[in-house]
Amino acid sequence: MQAANMKTETERPHLTKKDLFQANWRWLWSSQICWNYERMMSTGYLFTMLPTIKKLYPDKDDRIAMMTMHNQFFNTNAYIGGFIVGMDMAIEEKKGRAAEETVAGLKAGLMGSFAGVGDTIFGVILPTIFGSIGAYMGLKGNPIGAIIWLLVNFAVLFLRFSLLPLGYTQGERLIYAAGDKLNRITDAAILLGVTVVGALIPNVVTANVPLVFKSGKVVLKAQTILNQIMPSLVPVALVALCYWLLGKKQMNSTRLIVTVLIAGIILGAFGIIGN
Amino acid sequence: MAIAWWQIILLTALAFWMIIDQITVGILCNYPLLIGLVAGIVMGDIKTGLVVGATLQLMVLGVGTYGGASMPDFMTGAIIGTAYAVISGKGIDFAIGLAVPVGLLMVQLDVLARFTNTFFLHRVDQRIKDNDINGVARNVVYGVFPWGISRALPVFLMLLVGNNVIQQVVKALPTWLSTGLSAAGGILPVVxxxxxxxFLPTKRFISYLIIGFFAAAYLKVPMLGVALLGLAMAIIFYKQSGNNNQSDDEDNQSNTGGHENASGEYED
Structure with missing residues (x-):
């Protein structure tokens, strides 16, 4: 027994490219597959690490300890979370179970900021840009925008696949070097998103005012007057109103949808707003 | 037209896949536009699927499921809306009026699925104690079923009972309601x-919101054109924010006389 232990000290098993690929593949499919309110993505992280755990820890107690550690609360952005897994694998390969606390700290420390960057870029900005273009074309029955978006999603899939190996080979170096660059990229992406949203307002909101005022021979069409003040005045006003409403404590997105739906039906039925 | 049995099966499978897709590969993801496109292909009316999906897409542009928050499930809404629009022949506005309440009700099932998976989490805990690696793996994978069934079952049931019920509803629908729904469909994207x-730091970037609006409303630049304009401004922004840091260093080194800084202002 003593000899066997000595051997594992000097000849710790190495992780190969195949191991990295396997973890990558598992992270892609499992990160959120058993998502739950209690520990969110913990099971996905554990599932990803299982082959690594099997390889690095032949000892039963080590295995149970590391599996328990990896099944603790974890939640990040699934698109870029693979980078954390890669860093983790590099550390565990070098230090084994001695790194138990380091790895737990690393996971807890990085998951929040990774979620922030990943959710902003992949969860908000990309869907805003390509969703806006796709919906704008889709409303006219043109599928090209939707197809472009599908292609982009495939491209993103390849990008995601490169992050785990990157985290494995140069995780620590990049984390310390890239903080500022990452913030600038996120800001630039937000700028692009906001510009597209600005263009979205006059393009996709249809709210004309079909009211007509008559006094004697003079006929005043409400929409003509509104257009002279500013094109798309009503859509802009509605967006501003909703933006303001969302700042109210009682209001959330679901309630706002219901409110606008009911208000739209009433205003439409009375002929105040139409297409 | 009546819905065929194979269409019911395909749309049910789509409902199962779309939620798994969303939490794994993210191709169709949680995007009603893309779900609407696929549902439109299945129903043999791509245009209807696209328009229904696009309208719903605009209502959830910035809404994501971050940190486990549930959002209105307009993907299921897009499937049901597209299917019923084609079956009833009542058009897009009717479909939207139906898809929105469906999407709102489905939130409850999303919560249920996320809750149910806690059960498997505790089974995983147990298998860890037994050092049963295969058992751990199995129980994680079981999480697929609460997710998938929470979407597939309601879609299947709604399509199954759909044909007759929907025809009755359509006949009973008063005109004022269909005019109202049509107007509501037009303004819902504002949400x-x-x-x-x-969600975005809009106040910081308000000038770009105005530029985007100006380009589209006054200059009539199409969406893709505005995106290119935005891309150009984003690149400029990225480069300048980098230069500022560097020029700070240069300031320290060359402290002799006035010079032009990165933003083109003259200073001494």
């Missing part, structure tokens, strides 16, 4: 836009 603007 998605407003939510998005709340």
């Amino acid at each position: 998605g836009i407003a939510i998005l603007l709340r």
